Amino acid sequence: MKLVDEAEITVIAGNGGNGCVSFRREKFIPLGGPDGGDGGDGGSVWLQADENLNTLVDFRHQKVFRAQRGENGMGRQMYGKGGEDLVVTVPVGTVVTNVETDEVIGDLTRHGQRLLVARGGKGGLGNMHFKSSVNRAPRRATPGAEGERRQLRLELKLLADVGLLGFPNAGKSTFIRAVSAATPRVADYPFTTLYPNLGVVSIEPHRSFVIADIPGLIEGAAEGAGLGIQFLKHLQRTRLLLHLVDIAPMEGGVEGVSPVEQVRAIERELGKYDPALLEKPRWLVLNKADLMFEDEARAQAEAIVAELGWQGPWYLVSALGREGTWPIMLDVQAFLDRLREAELEARDEAGAADA
Missing domain, CATH: 3.40.50.300 (P-loop containing nucleotide triphosphate hydrolases)
Known part of the structure; x- marks a missing residue:
């Protein structure tokens, strides 16, 4: 197979889930108060070196990699489930550069070595966090933060003696x-x-x-x-x-x-x-x-x-x-x-x- 030693990809981390506005409403429990849970964190995108790969040819066909979004928070102080991380395998010897800044993010030189390239967004806060002595029924929650989005240049440098x-x-x-x-x-x-x-x-x-x-x-x-x-x-x-x-x-x-x-x-x-x-x-x-x-x-x-x-x-x-x-x-x-x-x-x- 012909060696393909350069590729550009886009990685998109998952957004955080939104916080929930909810109030506890149960029989015989008056003034139950806020119980909206937090949203889950979004999944991050990682690159992992794999010695079984020797080319970047797969990135000719798939150029966008997106991690899972975090789930929204729910009532009864239930937190949303965090999004799963996405692990993208690359050959050992891959140099990773941010296209926008031309900054080298990392150099994967060992089998199994991992590099975080896009961090997932933080989950939003539910309204239970905003309760206070002067605001016992807050109707406020925060949205989840957006996950990082980056355009990366992958460059394979052969590991030869x-x-x-x-x-x-x-x-x-x-x-x-x-x-x-x-x-x-x-x-x-x-x-x-x-x-x-x-x-x-x-x-x-x-x-x-x-x-x-x-x-x-x-x-x-x-x-x-x-x-x-x-x-x-x-x-x-x-x-x-x-x-x-x-x-x-x-x-x-x-x-x-x-x-x-x-x-x-x-x-x-x-x-x-x-x-x-x-x-x-x-x-x-x-x-x-x-x-x-x-x-x-x-x-x-x-x-x-x-x-x-x-x-x-x-x-x-x-x-x-x-x-x-x-x-x-x-x-x-x-x-x-x-x-x-x-x-x-x-x-x-x-x-x-x-x-």
Whole structure:
């Protein structure tokens, strides 16, 4: 199924029930007094993250979600029944924004996590609340308050440990095929990837990570050129970026840009979109080594690294031939393991300090 990662919906909480004006009238009980009950509170609207969902496609068909209204109060001091809350399930990784204010309301990153997006109206007061020494027969009650109404933008950001980025036809789809069970479309023309693909890389039992392939980026992507701008947000949650570069781009077209200029161009686009992306750990993967003789490919790769002044890890691979891809996955897993251990240590130290 094609991934749908943005949607707009309207949520309407239930109105509160009205308070009741009523008087106790029973035989042998003169001057029974006011006994109008309160209205019930309206139901609220909640969003709840569900790891079994992976797309926002359902919100294309239903865009309005309304919680139940509270019941009106009744005589004999009977309160109206509160309206039931409405729980709307969304994929894990959904960012919720108020369309009117452009304020981010919340970010649902864990299975079962809930977010209140529209609060139900308070029930009105019955006339029993307005009795006093000077007003023993009040004929006053208050109406229920209106429930909140909001227009929300839902934006799904994939929860992947590793993100692949590069120019169109750099071999990202071939790479993710080589290291995982994902089967994105592969062809010899640009923009074969039209939506993100996720793959699970299993190193051994209980040691695995998720890798994401997004559509290729081109110059001007941060301003909307090409397809990448729609999916750059998916890289914001990743812990590591693998920057794939074709070491032997063909003449003409998108692929005619030199490998060094490809790297520089994508760095510029990342900086324009979100400077924090440039601060993420990023490894250079020089792909399509199978198009050259081994010595020639190695010399070309070293020349690219030297011209870039690249300080981080770099690899020479052939994703098509699956040569050199597995050592990268082993290094990635070791890197992620170290990150998790550091996070656990920091958490333990914070807990000990609080104690």
